[in-house]
Amino acid sequence: MTLLAWMASFRSACLPRWALLVAVGVSSTLSAQAVITPPDIDASAYVLMDYNTGEILAQKNANTPLPPASLTKMMTSYLIEQRLNDNTLRENDAVLMSERAWCRGSSSQSCMYVPVNETASVIDMLRGIIIQSGNDASKAMAEHLAGDEASFADLMNEEANKLGMTQSHFVNATGMPETGHVASARDLAILARAIIKNSGDYYPLYAEPSFTYNGITQGNRNALLLTDSSVDGLKTGHTSAAGYCLAASSKREQMRLISVILGSKSAQSRADDSRALLNWGFGHFVTEIKASKGQAVTEIPVRYGTAEQVAIVTNDTLQVLTTKAAAERITTVLEVPEHIEAPIALGQPIGRLVAVMDGQAVAAVPVVASAAVTKTGWFSTLWQRLGYWLKAKLQSNDA
Incomplete structure (x- = not known):
């Protein structure tokens, strides 16, 4: 086996198996909820x-x-x-x-x-x-x-x-x-x-x-x-x-x-009906903010980098339109890999933060690196790859 092939086998064994999903920053849970009757507008x-x-x-x-x-x-x-x-x-x-x-x-x-x-x-x-x-x-x-x-x-x-x-x-x-x-x-x-x-x-x-x-x-x-x-x-x-x-x-x-x-029918009725519609909307619905833009989420271990970890933050505000009665049922789930490899750019997508209601994802925003991390020298990288490869082998044998 050549040195290049040997290093490729290390890399294959160490890379996390996950897929970064496309996410949106704001969404609605209304389609799955009971209809609320609006005011009668003539x-x-x-x-x-x-x-x-x-x-x-x-x-x-x-x-x-x-x-x-x-x-x-x-x-x-x-x-x-x-x-x-x-x-x-x-x-x-x-x-x-x-x-x-x-x-x-x-x-x-x-x-x-x-x-x-x-x-x-x-x-x-x-x-x-x-x-x-x-x-x-x-x-x-x-x-x-x-x-x-x-x-x-x-x-x-x-x-x-x-x-x-x-x-x-x-x-x-x-x-x-x-x-x-x-x-x-x-x-x-x-x-x-x-x-x-x-x-x-x-x-x-x-x-x-x-x-x-x-x-x-x-x-x-x-x-x-x-x-x-x-x-x-x-x-x-x-x-x-x-x-x-x-x-x-x-x-x-x-x-x-x-x-x-x-x-x-009149200037008065258009004002009264608009007021009734707005009050009805604000009375029954709410925009639930689960995370603000730039909010720190966690730190991810970094392999082959000059820093051992990098903090990740939300790239946008995670918010959900829902009824007031359902707002308390919304939770969040963080989808990120166990580790990432250097080099890492500032703002690089790492995963996503997902708003979940009744087991269904209703909105998500990307989470990104809050700092850049450069890669270590080739010898240090090669040594770390060998260590990760041996660790993976041992874990495979134990299984």
């Missing part, structure tokens, strides 16, 4: 979504395409925010209010009231869209980004496709009634989730109570912002075709919920 459609998992907790006609009214402007503002984040746009860029986009003061639509042929900054236009629901600001930004509103609608539909909004089609940037301009409650919840996740420093704009431009102060139409401190967005809408609509987001402790109501 609207054309609604959805209550858990933000962390995307799980739908309650719904009615969730996938039915309906007129979305000014909830459309969530896509308009989202596209603006993403371009601000990637520096395609700058907050102080001047945006022209063309005659096509200009609002003539009609009571049939909401307006920011930028004078025709004058300019406003991108950040003011964004506030005008989110807080004042300005159709003029929405159309002016559409023209600024895409040349005209129809071309901007193409960008809206491209983004909707990327986000997985399968039952939505946009024809304009405002939500004014137009043939073929529709969105589903589920799709709008998906969009709201993307805004919260991806808009960064611009998401707090959705909670601002008012905005003053051109000497005109207008209040945010989301009544929940005034009555519930946990609510921090998102958007209202109303047309005769769509009824009264509201997308809302609320965060309490470790849990965030998103509600979308389409086709409510």
Whole structure:
């Protein structure tokens, strides 16, 4: 036997036999639990979504395409925010209010009231869209980004496709009634989730109570912002075709919920029903955190390394969406090898920490090395391999 073959036999005898499984950081145990009846909501459609998992907790006609009214402007503002984040746009860029986009003061639509042929900054236009629901600001930004509103609608539909909004089609940037301009409650919840996740420093704009431009102060139409401190967005809408609509987001402790109501009968009922949905969700469900990101888990023996052990930590937060009644039944199991071999890189995956409920894995996160460990010299490595090989042989003979 050659020296290389001899060393290979040592290595084969010493390597741990285990497989690193692909894991996810957040999950839900709801599918295996009893149905909890949601409140009775008199609207054309609604959805209550858990933000962390995307799980739908309650719904009615969730996938039915309906007129979305000014909830459309969530896509308009989202596209603006993403371009601000990637520096395609700058907050102080001047945006022209063309005659096509200009609002003539009609009571049939909401307006920011930028004078025709004058300019406003991108950040003011964004506030005008989110807080004042300005159709003029929405159309002016559409023209600024895409040349005209129809071309901007193409960008809206491209983004909707990327986000997985399968039952939505946009024809304009405002939500004014137009043939073929529709969105589903589920799709709008998906969009709201993307805004919260991806808009960064611009998401707090959705909670601002008012905005003053051109000497005109207008209040945010989301009544929940005034009555519930946990609510921090998102958007209202109303047309005769769509009824009264509201997308809302609320965060309490470790849990965030998103509600979308389409086709409510009044501004009061859309607020009351949204509040009832959110309170029902927080009352019956909980996000159970079993380990925080970067939490130390254990130490693993290291072979052939300059350190005898390496500490491992969670690479993400291990959290589970569940009913409050079932939360105490969730435990954790650590899946790691008995030992690992150097060299080890900082952040190298070592195994996973698994959340278990009633014998079933419901969520898991990777555990990784908290430090790098370099390999020892060839002679020390060869000597250790011989020792491990002899130990394995002795254990085999004893068996």
